[in-house]
Amino acid sequence: MRSYSIRDVPEKVHTVLKQESARTHRSLNALVTSILTEFAEEARRRRSLKVTVRRMAALRRKIQKRRGLTSDSGELAAEDRRR
Numbered sequence: 001m002r003s004y005s006i007r008d009v010p011e012k013v014h015t016v017l018k019q020e021s022a023r024t025h026r027s028l029n030a031l032v033t034s035i036l037t038e039f040a041e042e043a044r045r046r047r048s049l050k051v052t053v054r055r056m057a058a059l060r061r062k063i064q065k066r067r068g069l070t071s072d073s074g075e076l077a078a079e080d081r082r083r
Contacts, residue, residue: 006032
């Protein structure tokens with residue numbers, strides 16, 4: 001496990017972190033580790049989502065090249081509802 005030393009934390013940020021650690025009955029270290037872990041997991045999910053969206057767009061372009069433009073399933077569903 002890695003260790004970090006964080007300098008120049010603004011007093012307001014320190015105060016909020018201390019209050020939150022007291023409120024949740026956790027050490028300041030446990031709270032900051034939890035916050036960093038959540039941030040890292042969310043960043044990983046966002047990167048993964050961006051990759052998936054890019055792959056889907058590439059696949060859509062590939063299909064359009066092979067078959068031409070296809071109808072939007074949402075439009076077809078709306079048309080069925082109007083009948």
